[in-house]
Amino acid sequence: MSGRLMPITASRARRPAPRIEGAYFYRGKRFEPVSPSLKARDRLGSLRMRLGLGRMRYAVPPGLYARGKPGPASPVFVTANYTMSFDALRSALAGLEAWILVLDTKGVNVWCAAGKGSFGTEELLQRIEATRLPDMVDHRELILPQLGAPGVSAPELARRSGFKAVWGPVRAADIGPWLAAGRRKDEAMRTVRFSLPDRLTVALLELVQAWPATLIALGLGSLLALPASSGWAGRAAAWSGLFLGGVLTGTIATPALLPYLPGKAFAVKGATVGAAWALVYGLTGLHFLGDAGPLARVLAVAGGVLATAPVSAFLAMNFTGASTFTCQPGALLEVEKGFGPMLGSAAAGLAALAAAKFLGA
Amino acid sequence: MRWTYLKNGETLAFDAAACVDCGACVDVCPHGVFAMDGKKAKLLYRASCMECGACAKNCPAEALSVSPGVGCAAAIIMGKLRGTAPDCGPACCGS
Numbered sequence: 001m002s003g004r005l006m007p008i009t010a011s012r013a014r015r016p017a018p019r020i021e022g023a024y025f026y027r028g029k030r031f032e033p034v035s036p037s038l039k040a041r042d043r044l045g046s047l048r049m050r051l052g053l054g055r056m057r058y059a060v061p062p063g064l065y066a067r068g069k070p071g072p073a074s075p076v077f078v079t080a081n082y083t084m085s086f087d088a089l090r091s092a093l094a095g096l097e098a099w100i101l102v103l104d105t106k107g108v109n110v111w112c113a114a115g116k117g118s119f120g121t122e123e124l125l126q127r128i129e130a131t132r133l134p135d136m137v138d139h140r141e142l143i144l145p146q147l148g149a150p151g152v153s154a155p156e157l158a159r160r161s162g163f164k165a166v167w168g169p170v171r172a173a174d175i176g177p178w179l180a181a182g183r184r185k186d187e188a189m190r191t192v193r194f195s196l197p198d199r200l201t202v203a204l205l206e207l208v209q210a211w212p213a214t215l216i217a218l219g220l221g222s223l224l225a226l227p228a229s230s231g232w233a234g235r236a237a238a239w240s241g242l243f244l245g246g247v248l249t250g251t252i253a254t255p256a257l258l259p260y261l262p263g264k265a266f267a268v269k270g271a272t273v274g275a276a277w278a279l280v281y282g283l284t285g286l287h288f289l290g291d292a293g294p295l296a297r298v299l300a301v302a303g304g305v306l307a308t309a310p311v312s313a314f315l316a317m318n319f320t321g322a323s324t325f326t327c328q329p330g331a332l333l334e335v336e337k338g339f340g341p342m343l344g345s346a347a348a349g350l351a352a353l354a355a356a357k358f359l360g361a
Numbered sequence: 362m363r364w365t366y367l368k369n370g371e372t373l374a375f376d377a378a379a380c381v382d383c384g385a386c387v388d389v390c391p392h393g394v395f396a397m398d399g400k401k402a403k404l405l406y407r408a409s410c411m412e413c414g415a416c417a418k419n420c421p422a423e424a425l426s427v428s429p430g431v432g433c434a435a436a437i438i439m440g441k442l443r444g445t446a447p448d449c450g451p452a453c454c455g456s
Contacts, residue, residue, distance in 0.1 A: 112449070114413075114415075115413065115414075115429070115431055116449070146388075146389060146391065146415075147391060149389035149413075149415035149416075149418060149419055150413040150414045150415040150418060150429060151418075152418070152419075153418045153419060154385065154419050155419065155421040167388050167389055170391060185388070187393060190388070190390070190391065190393070191391060191392065191393055192391040192392065194364060259362065259364075264365065264366055264367045265367055266434070317434045318434055318435045320366075320432055320433055320434045320435075321431070321432075321433030321434065321435050321436060321449075323364075323366075323432070324364070324391070324411075325364035325365070325366055325369070325392065325409070325411045325432075326366045326369075326411060326432030326433070327366060327367075327368060327369050327370070327371075327372075327410070327411045327412040327430070327432045328412060328428075328429075328430030328431055328432050328433075328437070328447065329367075329368040329371060329372065329412070329428075329430075330366045330367030330368040330369060330432060331367075331431075331432045331433060331434045331437055332437050332447075333367050333368060334367065334434055335434050335437045335438060335441070
């Protein structure tokens, strides 16, 4: 049994977690040991999450789980009840006997839940009590994911429960090496990375979530291609391609090129790639403009740049939420300072495109 | 590589005199902002601080303070539209 999706009702998920055969009785409680292997279904579930399909329905019921046949001295690993978090942990614990304490984070991953406080000291204290953890293990130590630290206060946990928090590595996959190294974290284990594959993995969701911008791009492209005479479809495709390119530069190209783009503001980076794209495309891709006069052509290309850059900038700005290093005051600054220029540029671009149309483009 | 962003680390305050040499900030910071310098923690890379609040939450001596928040433009826009604090909404933050 693994990877089935079921709706979370209210705050509690009621889906049986992925388990293997054979019950395990321990101190008056029945456990079905959690499988450490990820099945095709689990991987499909992860892919669905990356594409934003049914994200709110991907949770494990909170509680205490057994990996293998843990005993009173076995380590206790704490995680969120987002299935991808739980899957990452259980697969990292292959070959180990351990307890897994799953907190109720409303199906949200460890880091985001810690930021919201649902992966927090209060929930942890309640879950320790609800699972009778002090009766299940003889030690008083919890291994927490490092990214849970914005929500859990180790000093407060110790004061109120007697449990000592040990901060494990950022990534569950490093748990094996971390244990082997005598629970010592090197810099890589305690640092959040944001490599090209990491960025592209989360950028995919940005593209899916940009569907309104995609629709607008297609609509605007169809309008600019009017009249609906012969060749409309070709012109509509060409115009739409210009704006769709802006959606792609904002959601995919900017994340991919993030460290190499100018400025610190994501909107500036997105505007740069979007404008570059629109300029190159405007000069090379809009063949039918050859029939119009030079002024119409200049207006069409300039309008394309002015209209496409803010689309790319806005979508790139939204990537701050998927990034691993942005702070709130900076994002606020971007939103407040960026709004006016983006709107102004889009308006000027649309006006220039309308003028170009009027002049026969 | 070291990532930096607009205004990173501006609300982070560190009182070196109050530091008790426990290393918790070094242990929990996901961006290597702190390092142990002999007996005391040292603020090395303020510009890498994303203000997540992990260090302040886990400093037993209250030698650290920071205003934590999500660095997410969409959450800020959502908050402005609704007249609330930045709000991630229900459909986000699953990855």
